[in-house]
Amino acid sequence: MSTVTEFPIEDILRGDRRTVARAVTALENGDERIHDIRSAIAGHVGRAQVVGVTGPPGGGKSTLISVLIKEFRSRGLKVAVIAVDPSSPFTGGAVLGDRIRMGETQGDEGVFIRSLASRGHLGGLNIAAADVIDLFDAAGFDVLIVETVGSGQAEVEITRYADTRLVICPPGLGDDIQAIKAGILEIADAFVVTKADLPDSARTESQLRAMLTLRTDKTIVPPVMKTVASTGERIPELVDWICSREKTGTRHQSGSAQSVRKLLSRLIQADGFAQQLGLELIAASQGSATVRMRVQDMHINFNGRCHGGAIFSLGDTALGLACNSYGQIATLVDGQLSITSAVEPGEWLVAHAFEVSRSRKIGSYRVNVTRAKNGGHVAGLHGTVYLLDKSLPAEGT
Numbered sequence: 001m002s003t004v005t006e007f008p009i010e011d012i013l014r015g016d017r018r019t020v021a022r023a024v025t026a027l028e029n030g031d032e033r034i035h036d037i038r039s040a041i042a043g044h045v046g047r048a049q050v051v052g053v054t055g056p057p058g059g060g061k062s063t064l065i066s067v068l069i070k071e072f073r074s075r076g077l078k079v080a081v082i083a084v085d086p087s088s089p090f091t092g093g094a095v096l097g098d099r100i101r102m103g104e105t106q107g108d109e110g111v112f113i114r115s116l117a118s119r120g121h122l123g124g125l126n127i128a129a130a131d132v133i134d135l136f137d138a139a140g141f142d143v144l145i146v147e148t149v150g151s152g153q154a155e156v157e158i159t160r161y162a163d164t165r166l167v168i169c170p171p172g173l174g175d176d177i178q179a180i181k182a183g184i185l186e187i188a189d190a191f192v193v194t195k196a197d198l199p200d201s202a203r204t205e206s207q208l209r210a211m212l213t214l215r216t217d218k219t220i221v222p223p224v225m226k227t228v229a230s231t232g233e234r235i236p237e238l239v240d241w242i243c244s245r246e247k248t249g250t251r252h253q254s255g256s257a258q259s260v261r262k263l264l265s266r267l268i269q270a271d272g273f274a275q276q277l278g279l280e281l282i283a284a285s286q287g288s289a290t291v292r293m294r295v296q297d298m299h300i301n302f303n304g305r306c307h308g309g310a311i312f313s314l315g316d317t318a319l320g321l322a323c324n325s326y327g328q329i330a331t332l333v334d335g336q337l338s339i340t341s342a343v344e345p346g347e348w349l350v351a352h353a354f355e356v357s358r359s360r361k362i363g364s365y366r367v368n369v370t371r372a373k374n375g376g377h378v379a380g381l382h383g384t385v386y387l388l389d390k391s392l393p394a395e396g397t
Contacts, residue, residue: 007022007023007026007033007036007037007040009040009041012040012041012139013044013138014140015078015139015141017109020136020139021114023037023135027131027132027135028116028128028132029372029375034128034131034282035280035282037131038134041134041137041138042134044138045134045137046137048136048137048141048143048144049143049144049163049164049242049243049245050137050144050161050162050163050164051068051143051145051146051162051165051166051242052146052148052158052159052162052164052165052166053065053145053146053148053166054148054158054165054166054167054168054187055167055168055170055192055194056170058170059168059169059170060168060170060194060195060229061147061168062083063194064192064194064227064229065081065083065145065147066229067232067235068145068238068239069081069111071235071238071239072142072143073108073110073111075239075243077110077142077143078110078111078140078141078142078143079110079111079112079141079142079143079145080111080112080113080136080139080141080143080144081111081112081113081114081144081145081147082129082132082133082136082144082145082146082147083113083114083115083116083147084115084116084129084146084147084148112136112139112141116129116132128283129146129161130160130161130285133146133161146158146161146162159187160285160286164189164190164242165188166189166190166191166192167187167188167190167191168192169193169194169204169208170193170194170195170204171193171195171196171198171200171201171203171204172195172198172200172204189222189245190222190223190225190238190241191208191223191224191225192226193205193208193225193226193227194227194229195228196226196227196228196234197228197230197231197233201226205224208224209224212224223241225237225241260285260325261281261283261284261285263325263392264281264284264289264321264325265281265284267321267324267392268280268281268291268317268321271317273313274291274313277293277298277299277313277314277317278293278294278296279291279292279313279314280292280293282350283352284321285325286325286326287322287323287325287326287354287355288352288354288355289318289321289322289325289352289353290318290350290352290353291317291318291350291351291353292348292349292350292372293314293348293349293351294346294347294348295310295343295347295348295349297345299345304345305343306342306343306344306347306349311337311339311349311369311379312335312381314351315337315351315353315369315379315381316335316367316381317351318351318352318367319332319335319353319365319367319381319383319385320332321353322353322354322355322365323353323355323358323363323365323383323385323387324392327392328387328388328390328392329387329388329390329391329392330363330385330386330388331385332383333384333385333386334384335381335382335383335384336381336382337379337381338379338380338381339379340377340378340379340380341376341377341378341379343371347371347372348371348373349369349371349372349378350370350371350372351368351381352367352368352370353365353366353367353381354366354367358387361387362384362386362387363384363385363387364382364383364384364385365382365383366380366381366383367380367381367382369381
């Protein structure tokens, strides 16, 4: 059955819940239909306001989002929530399901809440998060709230997609420099002190304000807001501030994930070897790339399984795209592949490459190769790249 039949673009654009839900599942599972879905919605994105909510686990993110939904809805705005949860070690699904704490809003036709499993993806999001954001945007939701797994030194990928980034700072964590350790000084557009009715909230607020004095750039200082979700205290003021920013669609501007995707699409189309192997780009952002391959006869070795060289080529292509996503030429100088599972003909493989570190001359990248049908691990690739002082050639040269 064709994607056009299964996911009619007109049904997505009018926000048909069943069609949107099935499309989200297809995007999350990385199956063969996602390229068609992405192409269908490409001309209908960039309108919604994307609000990222991150912070330590147990900090009150879900509770805050629940009251934010009500406030946005009281203003006539349609809201979609993408809640990224830890993965079940048994099924790979989202451990917390569809967010029990937001359950009271799920009967509202103007609200769509969807949990995505992180599935081991670093950065606090799901590998398909960018595509799901675009899907809800195309479906006509005015506000998209994206909740990360939990804030830590690596959970800052939300900066690539959110127009407004809220960092949740609950009182009483027992660590005076928790915010600095988490690296959130740089990513926050606003700090929200949740559970402000607790005794330690004033101390948390003063510590955050003291932390902000350490910023090198004093021209823009994120506000510190205190809220009490149980009573709705200061929630209208927080929503007023979000709406006043009037920043939408920034993820599609120059240097964003959308422009990076265009660059990497051009690169993979210009790669003759990748085209011979049937490799397709399915997701891209700066420092990250996801490529898929259907195992065909030309990939099969004499034992009737996918050739290790084909698996390496899939991972190497994803790595090459990720490290060249800045527009600067990067070349692999060392790569190590570890294969843990045999692959049968006809299976779809997905390689997700992400940046571990990058300096002026050297970059380190990892690639996870998995089965599209269930996320099962197939292989891992680690590569070191050398960065040249040259820009990638312009299109057509």
